[in-house]
Amino acid sequence: MLEGIYSRIFPARIFQRGKLKKNGDMKDVLIIALPMLLSMSFDTLMTFVDRLFLSKLGPAEMNAALGGGGVTIVLFSLFTGAISYTTAMVSQRLGAKKYTECARIFVQAIYFSLFCVPFLLLTIPFGHWIFSMQHLDVEQLSAQTTYFDILMFGGVISLVRNVAPCFFSGIGETKIVMKAAFAGMLVNVICNYFLIFGFGPIPKCGVAGAAYGTLIGNAVSTIILFATYFGKRYRNRFGTTLSFALNGKLLKELLQRGLPSGVEMFLNMAAFQLLILMFHGLGSVSATAASIMFNWDMVAYVPLIGLEVATTSLVGRYVGAKAGAAANRVTYSGLKIGWMYSALIGLLFLFLPGVLADIFRPEAADATAASLSIFDAARPHAIFMIRLAILYIMVEVFLVVYAGALRGAGDTLWVMFASALMNWAAAIALYVTAYVFQFSPRYAWAAIVCVYCTAPILFRFRWKSGKWRSKVMLK
Incomplete structure (x- = not known):
């Protein structure tokens, strides 16, 4: 179904694989971006449904998924941020027509992700310490720790899951x-429904079910x-079955260029968490209002990634x-699509x-009177924060497009410093x-939005300065 819709929007004749038939216009960007x-959006919906299901059990469960999931993302971010530069490296080799290197880079990213797993597991006690410092309600603390532990011990799945799309997005x-x-989302939603609420012989697992x-x-x-990657088509073009050798040169480049992205993501996610x-x-009222807001922020923001x-x-x-003008046009086309x-x-x-806030109202049959009271008190704050987020979402378009363009050009160090400065300024x-x-939480959220409004100025100035060209020696 998705294939049919997509093919009607973009006819097959415009897909000239391996050839740069476009020049950075909106159609060129949409072919890749849509x-x-x-x-x-499917990944976002997967997480959103998890929290929506848990909200029916009560605010504590929903807040636990947001808090536990947030710390998990922070601890993963140093590794996943570094891995994400695989997309830029693969795309650069594709543009230079070095096709076999595309597969070799991807394999080095897989090796790197597996190497990171033991270090990720060592951070679990740190996550527990963070939870202990929050002075959470006993119910939320227990649920949050359970959710966090399951995701962390399954870290190898999540790390490799972050590497897997990089090859295809790069080409x-x-x-x-x-x-x-889409397939992962469907499986997740179905599994979560049965595992969270229980069904027949399947016990009610609550937050543990959401994590599993x-x-x-x-x-x-x-x-x-991975099944697609090793298929005949990609074997013939990229030599995917002949790319298993460890390549020190490519791995070094991935680390040199990717680690700034990893540090950037870690600092950004730490500030956000x-x-x-x-x-x-x-308090519970503020926590619930923020959870509702950040859940909708995730729906709005993550697709922009x-x-x-x-x-x-x-x-x-x-x-x-070596097509600098086309690279410049890509950026402005991306901004138009984002707006x-x-x-x-x-x-x-x-x-x-x-309406958006009420979606997270606890079900009266499953929630306590205290849970319903907390939600009712949080609702006005959540409504204010959602409305103010209109400005925030517009600003995020500048942030993701210019940051993505600068990363593609190899200017990862500047993006790291600028993004970290902005996100930590918001926390302060x-x-x-x-x-x-x-x-009140309303004015706190307004202060955060004001800080993020500096993004268009900061990132546009860097792109317009043209200093990114020196990173790749474009003339």
């Missing part, structure tokens, strides 16, 4: 990533991508082909904030607003 937007064939994500469902869904999408922890530290990946892929490809998407999200946030703004001046 499947990635859909792919990230610009993102439809298979979309299909794999996530791992199962990730495993399914990963298997699909700190925002969540500080909102949770303000697909646009970021597409921008990185295309800019990297044109960089490899159209954010306008649609903005309409929902503006006119339906109450929240602390000052909520903890020093003791303003």
